[in-house]
Amino acid sequence: MTKPVVIVGASMGGLRAAEALRRFGYLGPITAIGDEPYAPYNRPPLSKDVLKGEVSHEAVAFPQRPATADVNWVLGTRVASADVANSTVTDDTGLVHPFSALIVATGLRPKRLQVPNGGLAGRHAVRTLDDAIALRAELVPGANVVILGAGFIGCEVAATATLLGCSVTVVAPGSHPINRPLGRTLAAEIKRRHEAEGVKFRMKSTVVDLIGEDRVSGVILDSGEVLPCDVFLEAIGSHANTEWLEGNALDLTDGVLTDGALRAVTTGGGSVENVFVVGDVARFANPIFDDVPRRVEHWNIPTDSAKRVGQVLAAQLAGENTATLLSEPFAPIPSFWSDQYDIHLLAFGLLGLADEIKLLHGEIKGDCVFGYYRESKMVGVAGIGMRSTVQGYRSEFKLEG
Amino acid sequence: MTIKIDVDMAKCQHYGQCVFEAPNIFRLNNDDKLEYTAVADDSERANVEAAVDVCPMQAIRIVE
Numbered sequence: 001m002t003k004p005v006v007i008v009g010a011s012m013g014g015l016r017a018a019e020a021l022r023r024f025g026y027l028g029p030i031t032a033i034g035d036e037p038y039a040p041y042n043r044p045p046l047s048k049d050v051l052k053g054e055v056s057h058e059a060v061a062f063p064q065r066p067a068t069a070d071v072n073w074v075l076g077t078r079v080a081s082a083d084v085a086n087s088t089v090t091d092d093t094g095l096v097h098p099f100s101a102l103i104v105a106t107g108l109r110p111k112r113l114q115v116p117n118g119g120l121a122g123r124h125a126v127r128t129l130d131d132a133i134a135l136r137a138e139l140v141p142g143a144n145v146v147i148l149g150a151g152f153i154g155c156e157v158a159a160t161a162t163l164l165g166c167s168v169t170v171v172a173p174g175s176h177p178i179n180r181p182l183g184r185t186l187a188a189e190i191k192r193r194h195e196a197e198g199v200k201f202r203m204k205s206t207v208v209d210l211i212g213e214d215r216v217s218g219v220i221l222d223s224g225e226v227l228p229c230d231v232f233l234e235a236i237g238s239h240a241n242t243e244w245l246e247g248n249a250l251d252l253t254d255g256v257l258t259d260g261a262l263r264a265v266t267t268g269g270g271s272v273e274n275v276f277v278v279g280d281v282a283r284f285a286n287p288i289f290d291d292v293p294r295r296v297e298h299w300n301i302p303t304d305s306a307k308r309v310g311q312v313l314a315a316q317l318a319g320e321n322t323a324t325l326l327s328e329p330f331a332p333i334p335s336f337w338s339d340q341y342d343i344h345l346l347a348f349g350l351l352g353l354a355d356e357i358k359l360l361h362g363e364i365k366g367d368c369v370f371g372y373y374r375e376s377k378m379v380g381v382a383g384i385g386m387r388s389t390v391q392g393y394r395s396e397f398k399l400e401g
Numbered sequence: 402m403t404i405k406i407d408v409d410m411a412k413c414q415h416y417g418q419c420v421f422e423a424p425n426i427f428r429l430n431n432d433d434k435l436e437y438t439a440v441a442d443d444s445e446r447a448n449v450e451a452a453v454d455v456c457p458m459q460a461i462r463i464v465e
């Protein structure tokens with residue numbers, strides 16, 4: 001019997017990898033193992049519009065294509081370990097799954113706050129559908145919501161919770177929300193718009209402990225201030241889910257290091273021929289920008305990386321010569337968006353690399369477009385509104401030569 | 402053969418990601434709003450499928 005391609009992580013990256021394998025002609029067996037009980041679904045709405053209404057799998061599920069109807073989805077099952085040398089993974093029931101090739105698509109999980117009185121109900125993070133369902137149930141009008149972390153997810157939930165009638169305070173160590181990657185001017189404007197909606201900020205602050213018996217009733221800040229709190233959301237970044245890959249001499253520093261074909265790289269620097277990585281968990285260099293490997297937590301990465309993997313792996317499994325394919329660069333244009341109230345932000349590139357930020361179009365109080373430059377070369381563009389203008393800059397991000 | 406394309410305009414946020422994948426079908430008008438052609442030749446299917454994939458709102462459907 002032919003061994004299947006095994007995909008670990010049954011979310012966007014996993015689904016897109018299965019689709020890409022089929023698109024590039026691989027007709028053999030595919031097994032996708034995921035620890036969530038749901039078929040792949042779309043995460044961004046979980047902090048935005050879906051959180052406003054009734055959160056259900058139906059509202060966010062990705063449509064399934066006929067080409068991937070025969071993928072063997074093993075859901076609600078965690079992979080505990082991998083043995084790359086023997087080409088197997090073992091799930092948490094002890095079942096061993098041999099593979100012809102392995103696609104790592106295990107994404108991230110939220111970092112959690114460590115505090116002395118941490119074991120209370122009312123603490124939340126938002127990564128999964130179940131997280132969003134639990135959070136939604138507590139976002140009732142009048143609830144005191146404290147959000148730790150002022151990145152995109154923190155700010156989006158702040159907006160959504162405010163629209164739902166909650167009283168929201170954002171606590172974060174930085175000087176401005178989303179300061180990195182957006183930069184001071186745009187960040188200050190986003191803060192101003194949040195404040196106009198009634199959100200309070202405690203910047204340059206953090207939470208040192210929680211108050212409550214069974215359920216959180218307040219949070220203590222490092223200044224000593226106590227904020228009343230019925231719902232505490234932690235949006236302080238993520239960890240890559242790579243523990244199950246340990247013991248295989250892969251470079252697992254902040255995700256899985258890959259080469260330009262998204263094959264896993266060992267601590268010795270060599271590429272593993274039959275282990276590929278897609279989505280948020282992949283750490284790759286993007287030659288549009290430089291040769292520094294980075295994880296990129298943007299929604300286009302699962303699709304772009306899966307396409308590359310599907311093409312290379314389908315050719316490899318068909319026994320074709322992949323030398324030319326392997327030498328092609330992987331150079332996706334990072335793209336992301338964010339919705340907060342009527343602020344619709346659209347951005348391309350790696351804004352965080354910039355040493356200089358310029359207003360290019362419009363005015364900050366209304367619709368506007370900012371350019372992000374490193375050593376005078378554009379590395380990113382972001383706009384509130386003015387979408388065609390923002391889109392027009394996409395052509396700036398291409399390989400040189 | 403033709404395909405029918407449906408965009409849920411209640412979901413669409415006019416990000417225009419679809420425009421890059423299927424420029425013959427999708428465009429942003431002067432007000433930055435999405436406009437699209439609802440019926441297209443089957444030869445556009447691959448492009449429209451790519452647009453379905455990249456739509457952040459998952460608002461595009463191919464009606465079989």
Ligand SMILES: Cc1cc2nc3c(=O)[nH]c(=O)nc-3n(C[C@H](O)[C@H](O)[C@H](O)COP(=O)(O)OP(=O)(O)OC[C@H]3O[C@@H](n4cnc5c(N)ncnc54)[C@H](O)[C@@H]3O)c2cc1C
Binds near residue numbers: 033
């Ligand atoms: C609330 C929220 C809002 C977002 N908003 C935006 C946005 O506006 N714009 C944007 O560009 N991006 C946004 N993102 C990021 C985007 O959703 C991610 O980039 C994308 O989901 C990554 O997909 P992935 O398949 O790589 O990883 P994930 O979606 O994290 O999938 C990994 C899957 O693997 C499973 N798994 C992990 N370990 C194991 C194991 N050992 N065994 C089995 N299964 C395992 C996980 O449970 C999960 O189901 C947002 C993310 C979140 C959470």
Ligand code: SF4
Binds near residue numbers: 419420427457461
């Ligand atoms: S990509 Fe989706 S949300 Fe964006 S304009 Fe096209 S249909 Fe609308």
